[in-house]
Amino acid sequence: MTVSGRVPPVLRRALAPDDPHCYRHCDRPLRARALTARTPGLLLVYACPGGAVSVVTYSEWRNRDPTPTLLAYARTHTLPPRLVRRWDLRTATRHGPELGRGAEAYMGKARPPRPLRAVYWRVYPTRTKDGSVRRLFACARHGRGNVRFFLAPGDAQSPRCPACATGGKKRAR
Numbered sequence: 001m002t003v004s005g006r007v008p009p010v011l012r013r014a015l016a017p018d019d020p021h022c023y024r025h026c027d028r029p030l031r032a033r034a035l036t037a038r039t040p041g042l043l044l045v046y047a048c049p050g051g052a053v054s055v056v057t058y059s060e061w062r063n064r065d066p067t068p069t070l071l072a073y074a075r076t077h078t079l080p081p082r083l084v085r086r087w088d089l090r091t092a093t094r095h096g097p098e099l100g101r102g103a104e105a106y107m108g109k110a111r112p113p114r115p116l117r118a119v120y121w122r123v124y125p126t127r128t129k130d131g132s133v134r135r136l137f138a139c140a141r142h143g144r145g146n147v148r149f150f151l152a153p154g155d156a157q158s159p160r161c162p163a164c165a166t167g168g169k170k171r172a173r
């Protein structure tokens with residue numbers, strides 16, 4: 001039996017970060033935005049209304065490592081791509097009991113039985129040599145599914161990404 005890896009809505013709640021607020025930026029609630037991509041699983045970015053990214057997660061409901069898919073996606077959508085470092089990606093395997101009763105019952109009936117596998121890309125704010133803080137932002141000005149990740153000053157609100165600054169469309173895909 002072929003399993004596509006698609007993540008049904010009943011399992012999506014399991015992917016939310018523990019802290020639902022924007023850490024060290026604005027403390028407002030994070031919003032989950034599903035990104036359109038040619039992937040079988042679910043790609044979500046958790047960011048605040050000002051565009052500061054807390055975590056990007058990709059998950060598949062099948063027993064396969066989702067890391068290469070997120071790594072490839074992130075590198076294609078990050079300026080510059082070298083900001084995406086393999087060690088900033090962490091995987092988690094979620095089984096039924098830790099996901100709440102509804103999700104557990106749903107997973108228990110599935111054949112073949114399989115866990116939810118997720119990978120999380122998290123870039124922590126960093127302090128530069130001059131003492132200023134830089135953190136990861138997402139720019140949503142290039143169309144749905146064509147998000148751009150980039151670093152900007154830690155207190156920025158909805159900053160423009162490098163592609164926007166250079167006229168954008170040439171570099172956007």
Ligand SMILES: [Zn+2]
Pocket residue numbers: 022023025026027028048049050051052
């Ligand atoms: Zn924020």
Ligand SMILES: [Zn+2]
Pocket residue numbers: 139140141142148160161162163164165168
């Ligand atoms: Zn942009």
